[in-house]
Amino acid sequence: MLRLLRRFFLSAQTQRNLKSAAVQQSLCSTTLQCPGFAVSRLMEPKLYRPPPKVRGMTTLDKEAFTQTITVPALRVHTRVLNKVVKCLKKSTIQRPGVLRVVQDKEESNDYRLVLLDPHKVSSTSSFSEAEAEALRSFSVAEELQYYELQLTYDNLKSEEVLEAVLPQEQDVTSGFSRVGHIAHMNLRDHQLPYKNLIGQVIMDKNPGITCVVNKTSIIDSTYRNFKMEVLAGEENMVAKVKENGVTYEFDFSRVYWNPRLSTEHQRVVQLIKRGDTVFDVFAGVGPFAIPAAHLGANVLANDLNPESYRWLQHNCKLNKVESRVRIFNLDGRAFIQGPVKQELPSLLKGKATVHVVMNLPALALEFLDAFRCLLKQEPLYDQNLPIVHCYSFSKDDNPDVDIVQRASCSLGFPLEKQCSVHFVRNVAPNKDMMCVSFTLPKEVLFNRDELTEPSEEPAPKRQKCEETTASS
Numbered sequence: 001m002l003r004l005l006r007r008f009f010l011s012a013q014t015q016r017n018l019k020s021a022a023v024q025q026s027l028c029s030t031t032l033q034c035p036g037f038a039v040s041r042l043m044e045p046k047l048y049r050p051p052p053k054v055r056g057m058t059t060l061d062k063e064a065f066t067q068t069i070t071v072p073a074l075r076v077h078t079r080v081l082n083k084v085v086k087c088l089k090k091s092t093i094q095r096p097g098v099l100r101v102v103q104d105k106e107e108s109n110d111y112r113l114v115l116l117d118p119h120k121v122s123s124t125s126s127f128s129e130a131e132a133e134a135l136r137s138f139s140v141a142e143e144l145q146y147y148e149l150q151l152t153y154d155n156l157k158s159e160e161v162l163e164a165v166l167p168q169e170q171d172v173t174s175g176f177s178r179v180g181h182i183a184h185m186n187l188r189d190h191q192l193p194y195k196n197l198i199g200q201v202i203m204d205k206n207p208g209i210t211c212v213v214n215k216t217s218i219i220d221s222t223y224r225n226f227k228m229e230v231l232a233g234e235e236n237m238v239a240k241v242k243e244n245g246v247t248y249e250f251d252f253s254r255v256y257w258n259p260r261l262s263t264e265h266q267r268v269v270q271l272i273k274r275g276d277t278v279f280d281v282f283a284g285v286g287p288f289a290i291p292a293a294h295l296g297a298n299v300l301a302n303d304l305n306p307e308s309y310r311w312l313q314h315n316c317k318l319n320k321v322e323s324r325v326r327i328f329n330l331d332g333r334a335f336i337q338g339p340v341k342q343e344l345p346s347l348l349k350g351k352a353t354v355h356v357v358m359n360l361p362a363l364a365l366e367f368l369d370a371f372r373c374l375l376k377q378e379p380l381y382d383q384n385l386p387i388v389h390c391y392s393f394s395k396d397d398n399p400d401v402d403i404v405q406r407a408s409c410s411l412g413f414p415l416e417k418q419c420s421v422h423f424v425r426n427v428a429p430n431k432d433m434m435c436v437s438f439t440l441p442k443e444v445l446f447n448r449d450e451l452t453e454p455s456e457e458p459a460p461k462r463q464k465c466e467e468t469t470a471s472s
């Protein structure tokens, strides 16, 4: 009797709510902003929306998110319960921390309630043909029950919480990159009053994240790290990450690390073979150098930042490749004109490939002139010239052409027909990261005034350099 009364009381209003929610669902859209770790802008189905009173909250009060919603359910005998749940996979409720099967309090122990998604099921006719057939075959009464479900903060997704709290009409999109236990955000001005709440929500909803930081300056320091403030969690900036099977540890607040470069690191490392030599001019904490050494290459890795140098050393030991990597703490130009210049003559006589990696996209092209006239010409040297992989940003409409022109200017030699250009990633609207790869021309590398043998070749083609504009 009680059950009948309750059902009567709930039916009209609930049916209306469920129907409108089901219609709304078909209008909703979800946009994933960046793969993996994005908080999306979405129009969430009405019923899961937290209570309106949470709007504008700046200190997280989890209790305020608790509410009771009514969801449809089916009474199912325990004998066929598992099979029915399996058949109704597409229609059952899917919420973090919400059980799909609950005790049917008013009936015998032989029955359970299977909770259904209110946005998909508004009446028994919402079931697909196959679901309806399965229900009949398991003798499940096709009669909807209504269950009052308590939804708490724990049952909401981070985007649902943030969309309910942050001002309406303003974008809540708030992606983050993950660096070990650290979530690294780049909040916009209108989000700043809510920064600690946002940090807490990101931490609560992402297992393994124990620290959330916000970037507070653009990345314009020499060492390519940026200032950050801790929004939530522990202030431990020493992260441990795995990239392409290699483990790195570093203080994220003091060195450069970008999880979005893993594919690029892998692309270049794949070009390297056992016995090759790699000069990594701007090595950071080792994402080119260490995998290359792992493959059996001999590596000379350099970074101007004493902290990068220290963590690079640490990571070589951590990955047991310290015997294959020599580490330097020099300016890139001094590295090219010191250790690179010293090692090249014997390497150029050998057969193994020599790679020079220059990943400092804001400036690396400007370092290419350090190769001009680096060595004295000797006949044998022409055989095995180094391959350079040099990175740059470009804001040009035609970034491929732009990067080749600027590399040519810096080298004083036209590279147009003897290089390849690879698009790495789009870093901002109208700003691409590119990589130009080329064999270092002998006309650049050798000082022709100091030829040890007369050459029959024409004088080197030197390119006049217009003022270069590093668009970074």
Ligand SMILES: C[S@@+](CC[C@H](N)C(=O)[O-])C[C@H]1O[C@@H](n2cnc3c(N)ncnc32)[C@H](O)[C@@H]1O
Residues within 6 Å of the ligand: 222, 223, 224, 255, 256, 257, 258, 261, 281, 282, 283, 284, 285, 286, 287, 288, 302, 303, 304, 305, 308, 330, 331, 332, 333, 359, 360, 361
């Ligand atoms: C964009 S990061 C690249 C790090 C690493 N190769 C990677 O792919 O993640 C550039 C690195 O160059 C270093 N650096 C900046 N200026 C430098 C210079 N003049 N000479 C040598 N290293 C420099 C920075 O400390 C930083 O670690």
